[in-house]
Amino acid sequence: MTTPDHQTPASRPVVPAARDRIYRSPMGLVGGVLVLALVVWLGCDALFRGHGRVPWLALAVMILVVPLVTAFTLRPAVFANQERLRVRNPFRVIVLPWGELATLRSGYSNEALATSGTKFQLWAIPVSLRARKRAANKRAKAAAQAARGAQGGNRFGGVFGGGGASAFGAAEAGDAPVRAETDKIMDDLRDLHERHGEAEHAQGEITIRWSYEILIPALAGAVLLAVLLITG
Missing domain, CATH: 1.20.5 (Single alpha-helices involved in coiled-coils or other helix-helix interfaces)
Incomplete structure (x- = not known):
């Protein structure tokens, strides 16, 4: 018989993972949806009503443009919790444990500076x-x-x-200072960094992953479009 002071591993309560704070650009989302709707509308019209090589050109342009528009408008996001900062940029996903982050800088763009000196731009938090x-x-x-x-x-x-x-x-x-919205977001991220940068759970290695789900379709569209133009 086990006592409450000596619980087995299976009986211990599971600690929930830290919930992410998600930061995205509302104007980027709206602009991306509008541009994608326009591209799909024009592309489908050319695809189904065009003649000769027009449908193939429309298909190639759509395969090229849709991933790129998605990458620069809908995809960028910043996820932050007590352990790390995850930056989803157009073509890469960077995971930065707070212990590996030196500082967060705001100038003409918002950047995360790693302790190694490498800079990562935060596409989802543009400076206005x-x-x-x-x-x-x-x-x-x-x-x-x-x-x-x-x-x-x-x-x-x-x-x-x-x-x-x-x-x-x-x-x-007692009035709070007036700040631009993206500057407030950067203040929130700096606060998380200050509170958890030295914590044991916020240590680790920086990982970078290329977004092949964006790069491969865009490259395929570019190759198809080049072939059509060369052979035309």
Whole structure:
């Protein structure tokens, strides 16, 4: 008879795997669906209603274009949990344990920098300079409003004892800074890295896998299209 303190391995509760946080580009998804719908519509029209070599050319173009559009719009995603960062780019899937990640950088693109010095671009989290500009404008407006409120509080404070300025200032200080959406996502990833980078469960080797499910159809379409054009 086993006691609760000496459970057999089969009787121990199974620890669930860490759930991924998934980050994708909404505009990329929408744009990809629209482009794919257009390509399929035009391609099927040429395929079934075209004459001569047109159906074969339409088929070759579809085999080439559909995987490429999928790769650059629908496919990119970033998956993060307590153990690792998994980056699904157009043609590669990179698994980065937090212990092998040096830092996450944001410039004109968002990148993961490994401890070995290798850089990996995060296609699913594109940088929007326009969104950053809007966020900066909102911060500037908020700062200007806070300054005007503080000046008004000081004027009224001279008459009513100064309570208004401190109350208004406290309310403004509690407001969260305005950030672009992709910058918020990068902050979340940096927080995960800081919390789990030294943990034992977040160690391991970086693995990179080529996306042959995208490359092989696209290459087949390119070869077929080249043959048709050369023999035409």
